[in-house]
Amino acid sequence: MSKINFSDGQNQPETSFEPRKSRHTSPSQKRKENKSRGSEFLSTLLYFVVALIIFLLIRYFLFAPVSVDGESMVPTLEDQDRLILNKIDSIDRFDVVVFPAPDDPEKQYIKRIIGLPGDTIRYQDDALYINGERVEEEYLKSSVKEMSTGGNFTEDFSLASKTGEEMVPEGSYFVMGDNRQNSKDSRVFGFVDAATVSGTAILRIWPLEEFGTIEND
Numbered sequence: 548m549s550k551i552n553f554s555d556g557q558n559q560p561e562t563s564f565e566p567r568k569s570r571h572t573s574p575s576q577k578r579k580e581n582k583s584r585g586s587e588f589l590s591t592l593l594y595f596v597v598a599l600i601i602f603l604l605i606r607y608f609l610f611a612p613v614s615v616d617g618e619s620m621v622p623t624l625e626d627q628d629r630l631i632l633n634k635i636d637s638i639d640r641f642d643v644v645v646f647p648a649p650d651d652p653e654k655q656y657i658k659r660i661i662g663l664p665g666d667t668i669r670y671q672d673d674a675l676y677i678n679g680e681r682v683e684e685e686y687l688k689s690s691v692k693e694m695s696t697g698g699n700f701t702e703d704f705s706l707a708s709k710t711g712e713e714m715v716p717e718g719s720y721f722v723m724g725d726n727r728q729n730s731k732d733s734r735v736f737g738f739v740d741a742a743t744v745s746g747t748a749i750l751r752i753w754p755l756e757e758f759g760t761i762e763n764d
Contacts, residue, residue, distance in 0.1 A: 610634060613645055613657070613748065619724030619731065620657060622689055623762060629753035630657075630761070634746035640677075641686065641763050643748040644722070649736040657748065658732050659686075662721030664741075667714050668706040673699045686762045690725050701727040709734045718742065 615628040620643070624630070632645055640660055648654040662668045662677070669676040673691070675684055691700045706721065707713050710733070715721050719738035724730025733739065748761050 611746070612752070613655070613745075615657060616655075618729060619726050620659070621726045621729075623686060623725045624657065624748075624751070625757075628751055628757070630748045631750040631752060632746040633749045636747055636749075638720075638741070638744060638747060639763070641684075643761050643763065644720075645745045645748065646722075646739050646743050649739065650731075655745070656722075656731075658722035658724050658730070658739075660720050661723050661733075662706070662715040664715050664717045664719060666706075666721070668721055669704070670701050671703050673701055675701075687725060687727075690727070704734065710737050712738075720744070 611632045611634060613630050613632045615624045615626055615630065618626055624643070638644060638660060640663055642660045643657060644660055645655055645657050648656045661675070667678050675682050687700070701723075706715070710721075716738060718741050720741055721733045722739050723732045723734065750760055751757050
């Protein structure tokens with residue numbers, strides 16, 4: 548006997564119904580949204596506070612930007628050069644340092660360390676003698692070539708003739724500008740108290756074409 552199929556041969560789609568969502572936000576949902584926005588604001592605020600603290604710590608205890616004012620370090624440094632100052636590194640001979648001007652504490656001077664505590668210093672015929680031994684000043688070669696007007700680029704003198712001391716006192720430095728013929732330095736104002744030195748200039752960041760480390764030897 549033949550079986551009779553009463554289906555029309557088409558698949559009938561299943562119909563599903565979703566309940567209508569409420570158009571109104573419940574008070575509990577509002578509280579959750581406000582709490583979420585508040586947490587996001589506090590997180591953002593905390594981020595900026597932490598970033599500011601880190602910046603201040605770096606600025607005041609590690610590194611700091613400084614600007615050159617004047618021509619006492621020409622041609623090593625030019626007027627209005629922008630530098631990065633290292634405030635934590637130890638100071639060595641020939642480092643370029645920043646300190647309050649002994650003759651005007653409102654100003655900042657930038658000079659090069661020539662004499663360390665205990666050193667005797669003498670210049671003769673454009674040669675530097677430290678503790679009786681001649682020491683080359685490589686950083687001055689371009690200065691002498693570009694700026695010398697005849698005669699000695701650095702005047703002849705001894706530490707005693709300029710400061711009345713035979714050697715650099717403990718806790719002090721003898722500093723000079725690289726522009727030896729136009730620099731107010733320890734030859735004029737005497738020794739610099741080591742405790743007042745802000746740090747060493749390690750990097751020139753402006754102008755961009757002169758970007759690089761500061762020559763210290």
